[in-house]
Amino acid sequence: MAKKGELGRVWDYIVNTQVWRSIMRHGYPNTPRNRSLAVLANLVLHLHPLRLRKSGMRVRYTWCMGGITFFLFLELTITGLLLMFYYRPTAEYAYADITYLRADVPLGIMRELHRWGAHAMVISVWLHMMRVFMTGAYKPPREFNWGVGVILLLLTLLLSFTGYLLPWDQLAIWAVTVGTNMARATPVMGHEGPGAAFVVVPYSEGAGTISVVHQASDVRFGLLGGRFVSAATLLRFYVLHCVAFPLVAAFLIALHFWRVRKDGGISGPL
């Protein structure tokens, strides 16, 4: 790195300042040691192993589906965050804000980027699961990470479902009406589900019983915040969609990546 001239001297001065050396904990990555340190000392890269199998780099083996899913998760986080600047989750404003976003806000494609990205992510997680199944990558010692992956798949579907309601148009309201009606049939917790009729408390001596799980106390009621899809449901789904599910998903994604490394890296061909 022998640099000549004024620029070289300025460069040498900069890389020897305390500020630079406090950020960069190693020299220029042109030796095997510094290259290793560059990966180890980087927040993003340290998740990535220093060495990996050649098959782990083959797109025809991995389809890169996990990576694409993660990329889409980041894309959805960024576009979703930007949409939150203009969208208000209330019955009065939600639909108007969606049309406002499309017609009047600069970059009217932002909402479509979020929607297309969401569809693509649902597809890519399924394909990722299929690849892992086809290559037997769920087998020991990777059973636990398969379980984490199944929860992440469910979270992706829940994110997709809760986001479905937010445009607050006829499609959204009736789709969520239909979707949450299925929760009526949840065993024990849904008021029309098997077992719910047996969850009762005695009313008074010899005068019959009161059912505990009914239309205004079951799991569907908790999901909707009411007996039908209403403004309370919109706010509830918005908070789940923008805060609760992404937080849990981000934590589980970190765990998922970490376990990939701890379980021996991306699995090789059988």
Added chain:
Amino acid sequence: MAEEAKSTVPVPKGASAPTGGVIVGQYPPPEPVTRRSFLLSWAGAAWGTFTLANAVGAAATLRFMLPNVLFEPPQKFKAGKLDDYDWDKPDQRYKTSQKAWLMKTHTDYNKKPAFIALDTTCTHLGCTPNVLYTENKIKCPCHGSGFRFTGVNFEGPAPRPLERYKVFIDPIDGQITIDKTKKFHYEKGEWEDRESYIDLSSA
């Protein structure tokens, strides 16, 4: 890896005997990368495209934060006829919607009768003061700045009088029209500007 190294690194004849024919830990020397060869390579094109796409995305995101449509009252508004307003008493009907006090008064420098529109923004730190009719003054609740009804400051931290909007009679419908895009500052002598008041001496 050892097989690969053996095939690519030239091994001098006869040197293979002491090492057993296996060379460990040696790679073929990499081709030197120059600035020109990097920029013209696929890696250079990929990084260039990536950088360009990020720059466009960042610019578009910044533009996204600047809305095209505002849900604010228009900067120019009509306020009825001159007969609707009193002398020397700030009229509050457009205070909350347009941030304006309207009144008939006399110009500061030659006592000519005039109609003016005062900006309700305190010149100290931008709060909206209250009109205290019984005390004959405009008083800011934030830090106690006081103004005469004409807008001239006389107490508290406000450094200069309230500002006045451009006012004129619309020649078509005869209504008072206030244009908030143009403001007149007392300390710059702009209250003498013909556009800062409606002359009432002929009325």
